[in-house]
Amino acid sequence: MHIELTTEFPAHAPEVWRHVQTSRLLRYVAAPLVTFTPLEPPTWPDVWQGGQYLTRMTLLGTVPLGQQAISVSRRVVSDVPGREHYELLDDGAGQLAPTWRHQITVQATPGDRTRYTDRVEVRAGLLTPVVVLFAALFYRHRQRRWRHLARHRFQALKEA
Template sequence: MRTIELATVLPADTAVVWDHVLQPRLLCFVAKGMLTFQPIAPREFPERWSADRFRVRKLLLGFIPIGWQDISIEFLPDQGRMHRLRENGCGWLIPTWDHTMEVEPVEGGTRYVDVVKIEAGVLTPIVVAFARRFFAHRQRRWLKLVEANFDYSTS
């Protein structure tokens, strides 16, 4: 099992950032350019995440099929002023993908943290290398979204 942790400070109110974490459209926005998630079951994403399991098809670069993933949402208890959402998923190539998003107020905005634990057998080093790039990409896309005042039509 390998763990990756990446953090960034978003120049935005913590309540607003947390509200967007709870929206599946954020996942689609921050992954755009690297991964596309297409809902399988249920057939459409809800407006907001609920404590439930969602199966998605994953496309690398938007067109290369790379299997399916179960997104299993769990709301973790707040720790002080920190909000946490856990996506404890698994997939076709990756038996363990345990991703926690943490949001807390700091001077200058909101500290946003991605922590992911990965186990993919012999593929673990490759998956970890990809995940490092993917989460850095996600955080750059987060900053872009905040700079666009949460306008999801920004590419």
């Protein structure tokens, strides 16, 4: 099963893309709903590199959700000014969801705005409907945090 959510930000696509590529952004937009703790490697990279990162996830900082592998790849579809289009893929897997394929798409729109899309494919056996419901809530939360960041010119990331 999959979900797809799209929103627009008052920010330039290259700036949004720069932030998408940072582990700091993941920690900010997921909080306080989900907390990620790095396991392997034991510290977060400033910028996601291609490869795999093993994390431990908790709900509301206390309820264990198990381990999750974040497996990152990036693609620049277009870097033509005004028509920028970028994609980041986390082809992850975890204890609750053996398939957690999350694609982030960042596209420039008129008026120096950015269209941001989260598309998530989840396979978790019999738990799939429950995990998809959680994912829908989680990604709505993330996009709300994103909009807040963009409205405030990403100040919270600069202060962290």
